[in-house]
Amino acid sequence: MAFAQIIVKLAAHQTDSVYTYRIPDGMRVPVGSMVRVPFGKGNRMLDGFVLGITQTVDGSIGRIKDIEEVSGREPVFTGRELVMAQWMSRRYDAPLSSCLALFVPRDPDKTVQIRVCARQLREPVPKDRIGTVQKSFLNVLAEHPDWSLSLLMKASGAARSSVRSLENKGIIECFEESDQTPAPLVIQRVTDPGKELNAEQKQAADRIIRAFHEGRSSKFLLYGITGSGKTEVYMNCMEQVLTAGKGAYLLVPEISLTPQLVERLARRFGDQIAVLHSRLNDTERSREWERIRRGAAKVVVGPRSALFAPMPDPGLIILDEEHESSYKSEITPRYHAREVAEEMAARGGFPLVLGSATPSCESYYQALEGQAELLRLSRRAVQDAVLPAIRLIDMRKEIASGNMTGFSGELIAAVKDRLAKNEQSILFLNRRGYSSFVSCRKCGFVLRCPACFLPYTYHKEQNLLICHHCGRAVQPVDTCPSCGSRYLRMSGMGTERIVEDLAGLFPEARIMRMDASTTSGKNGFQEAYEQIRDHQADIIVGTQMIAKGMDMPLVTLVGVISADMSLYYPDFHSTERTFQLLTQVAGRAGRGDRPGEVLIQTYEPNHYVLQSVAAHDDAEFYRQELASRETLVCPPFAHFLQILLTGREEDKVRQAAGELAGILQRESSGTDAVAVLGPAPAELGRIDNVFRWKLLLRHPEEEPLIRLGGRCLEMFRERYRDITAAADLNPVNMY
Numbered sequence: 001m002a003f004a005q006i007i008v009k010l011a012a013h014q015t016d017s018v019y020t021y022r023i024p025d026g027m028r029v030p031v032g033s034m035v036r037v038p039f040g041k042g043n044r045m046l047d048g049f050v051l052g053i054t055q056t057v058d059g060s061i062g063r064i065k066d067i068e069e070v071s072g073r074e075p076v077f078t079g080r081e082l083v084m085a086q087w088m089s090r091r092y093d094a095p096l097s098s099c100l101a102l103f104v105p106r107d108p109d110k111t112v113q114i115r116v117c118a119r120q121l122r123e124p125v126p127k128d129r130i131g132t133v134q135k136s137f138l139n140v141l142a143e144h145p146d147w148s149l150s151l152l153m154k155a156s157g158a159a160r161s162s163v164r165s166l167e168n169k170g171i172i173e174c175f176e177e178s179d180q181t182p183a184p185l186v187i188q189r190v191t192d193p194g195k196e197l198n199a200e201q202k203q204a205a206d207r208i209i210r211a212f213h214e215g216r217s218s219k220f221l222l223y224g225i226t227g228s229g230k231t232e233v234y235m236n237c238m239e240q241v242l243t244a245g246k247g248a249y250l251l252v253p254e255i256s257l258t259p260q261l262v263e264r265l266a267r268r269f270g271d272q273i274a275v276l277h278s279r280l281n282d283t284e285r286s287r288e289w290e291r292i293r294r295g296a297a298k299v300v301v302g303p304r305s306a307l308f309a310p311m312p313d314p315g316l317i318i319l320d321e322e323h324e325s326s327y328k329s330e331i332t333p334r335y336h337a338r339e340v341a342e343e344m345a346a347r348g349g350f351p352l353v354l355g356s357a358t359p360s361c362e363s364y365y366q367a368l369e370g371q372a373e374l375l376r377l378s379r380r381a382v383q384d385a386v387l388p389a390i391r392l393i394d395m396r397k398e399i400a401s402g403n404m405t406g407f408s409g410e411l412i413a414a415v416k417d418r419l420a421k422n423e424q425s426i427l428f429l430n431r432r433g434y435s436s437f438v439s440c441r442k443c444g445f446v447l448r449c450p451a452c453f454l455p456y457t458y459h460k461e462q463n464l465l466i467c468h469h470c471g472r473a474v475q476p477v478d479t480c481p482s483c484g485s486r487y488l489r490m491s492g493m494g495t496e497r498i499v500e501d502l503a504g505l506f507p508e509a510r511i512m513r514m515d516a517s518t519t520s521g522k523n524g525f526q527e528a529y530e531q532i533r534d535h536q537a538d539i540i541v542g543t544q545m546i547a548k549g550m551d552m553p554l555v556t557l558v559g560v561i562s563a564d565m566s567l568y569y570p571d572f573h574s575t576e577r578t579f580q581l582l583t584q585v586a587g588r589a590g591r592g593d594r595p596g597e598v599l600i601q602t603y604e605p606n607h608y609v610l611q612s613v614a615a616h617d618d619a620e621f622y623r624q625e626l627a628s629r630e631t632l633v634c635p636p637f638a639h640f641l642q643i644l645l646t647g648r649e650e651d652k653v654r655q656a657a658g659e660l661a662g663i664l665q666r667e668s669s670g671t672d673a674v675a676v677l678g679p680a681p682a683e684l685g686r687i688d689n690v691f692r693w694k695l696l697l698r699h700p701e702e703e704p705l706i707r708l709g710g711r712c713l714e715m716f717r718e719r720y721r722d723i724t725a726a727a728d729l730n731p732v733n734m735y
């Protein structure tokens with residue numbers, strides 16, 4: 001008799017447990033299988049993962065239940081993947097089943113497309129005594145030997161029992177045909193041999209490949225401005241890794257924003273690439289995973305989740321735009337792809353490359369400290385492109401001179417100039433919608449979402465007030481709900497409002513808006529980009545999505561409407577994000593043969609972020625930012641563990657937060673004590689009627705935080721079943 005240790009995911013619980021089940025005779029259940037098992041008094045069927053097999057169990061076997069069925073034919077994870085999942089489960093305080101689920105395609109039955117087929121072994125003779133349906137089955141089979149069994153049965157009207165009796169008589173044989181050679185999604189020849197690397201690129205690639213050949217899990221920071229040829233370095237390294245018979249992962253922040261990159265990779269690697277974007281359906285995803293598992297696709301391109309694609313023999317992981325916050329998962333397990341990639345590289349003994357034009361302070365600091373090898377690309381690969389001139393515009397002076405429009409005289413003149421020269425301008429504002437809030441001029445009442453208590457944003461096109469946190473949308477009102485006055489005012493500006501104002505200023509211009517609302521369709525982003533490239537718009541108003549890596553050769557002016565908006569967000573990342581965003585937006589100007597100009601409007605022209613952006617002085621930004629982080633005791637000089645408590649009853653959440661703080665303080669005494677900050681209501685204290693409180697733990701090292709958090713949360717969760725407590729190691733959003 002054999003037994004399986006099975007981890008079962010219980011939806012209502014925040015943790016999961018291992019249970020023992022009996023393996024029914026004749027059922028093949030290898031470790032790594034996904035199974036259905038009866039659970040609890042009602043024998044509800046739940047999914048589970050098989051972690052181990054034993055021949056005996058402790059105690060009575062009388063109450064041990066049988067596994068109901070195995071999903072799919074192959075195990076869904078390997079031993080190596082189980083170890084990674086266990087590492088993630090501990091580090092990110094997440095149920096093991098939620099970590100394993102990352103390695104499992106959504107529908108394991110589809111991983112290998114199995115077809116049952118039939119073939120005739122001999123002609124029937126009179127003593128076989130076969131019926132008419134069986135004859136009809138044999139006729140259909142003779143005509144269509146390639147049909148699947150189910151199709152043959154449908155066409156002939158034969159039931160499974162008739163087929164089985166044909167089998168028993170030895171007239172036919174049924175066999176499983178697994179779809180071993182699924183058609184690849186892109187069938188392509190390699191058409192681009194790649195560029196010959198310049199000296200800096202070659203040195204970077206050489207060092208990475210040396211580490212690869214030496215089996216070193218070194219971490220590299222490839223730091224070079226947009227257009228300096230990082231992607232060429234990635235492709236060169238990947239090619240050498242492939243030549244050595246191994247595979248490579250190339251992670252990108254958001255695959256739908258990188259159609260050009262995918263095109264380039266396809267030209268270079270042909271059908272050896274597997275592209276895992278979030279819009280694949282289950283079948284498409286399973287097919288790509290199967291190609292990867294079989295070693296047919298050796299280059300995996302995708303967002304953070306692509307790391308979990310089952311590459312048999314990886315030799316390199318690259319994270320492009322490593323500073324992007326989309327590498328951090330905001331749902332359980334709250335992992336950071338950079339950290340998981342580092343662990344995979346360390347276990348596999350191969351290099352990890354982090355690429356960026358504006359590295360995260362954490363990675364930059366590691367390079368300074370020698371924990372990562374710095375590879376610098378100092379100039380644009382194509383020689384004639386020059387850096388744009390960046391100027392700060394002091395909006396305080398505009399206000400003082402009576403200009404309340406939000407557009408400085410200089411910016412308006414610059415746009416007018418581009419229109420006259422038939423060139424394009426980008427105006428950047430990181431806020432969608434028309435106004436940022438609607439308030440009453442008489443009593444000051446602000447229209448808020450009742451579920452989140454945050455101001456509504458007015459969207460003029462849809463004529464709706466929309467809550468950007470929970471998505472609730474309501475009709476606008478004419479009168480103040482509080483005092484009845486008719487004087488409602490829209491304050492603050494969103495992209496819709498900018499477009500409207502510009503249309504008034506430049507009636508002859510073709511103005512286009514590009515934000516999450518206008519590019520939501522399947523190819524929305526690509527289409528918008530093509531419109532810009534084909535010069536169907538003169539002025540493009542957009543949010544941060546226009547900052548992404550697109551070549552727009554006709555854009556010679558970039559205007560930033562308000563640089564201050566993101567600078568004072570209550571999160572220590574806000575300065576770094578503003579620096580990265582402004583640097584990226586500025587990089588949109590003048591990538592063609594015409595020089596670019598960048599105008600940044602601000603009320604704070606002396607801020608070090610703006611000063612260093614304007615001076616193209618990245619080193620100065622990092623120096624000031626790291627000094628400030630050290631003073632504030634923030635990463636990379638300390639680590640945070642944020643614990644977010646959520647529940648539907650405000651009092652209960654507050655009380656639970658207080659109690660958890662008590663447990664944490666009690667358990668963390670002594671010299672290695674962890675600092676416990678809070679509890680306090682989260683910055684967004686209420687989202688969609690769920691109340692949110694948070695606690696922040698801080699320590700110079702990660703390990704004490706992981707240990708303490710894990711131990712205390714276990715105690716806490718036993719006591720508070722209706723409060724969700726989620727731990728977030730070094731959160732990218734501190735609210």
Ligand code: ADP
Pocket residue numbers: 195196197198201224225226227228229230231232233381382
């Ligand atoms: P990044 O990824 O740093 O933004 P890319 O690799 O996309 O830079 O390179 C920018 C442009 O320069 C691309 O058009 C690319 O083809 C070109 N390029 C890169 N390296 C070279 C090289 N060694 N020789 C010629 N052109 C190059």
Ligand code: ZN
Pocket residue numbers: 440441442443444445480481482483484485
């Ligand atoms: Zn009012």
Ligand code: ZN
Pocket residue numbers: 449450451452453467468469470471472687688
């Ligand atoms: Zn809301």
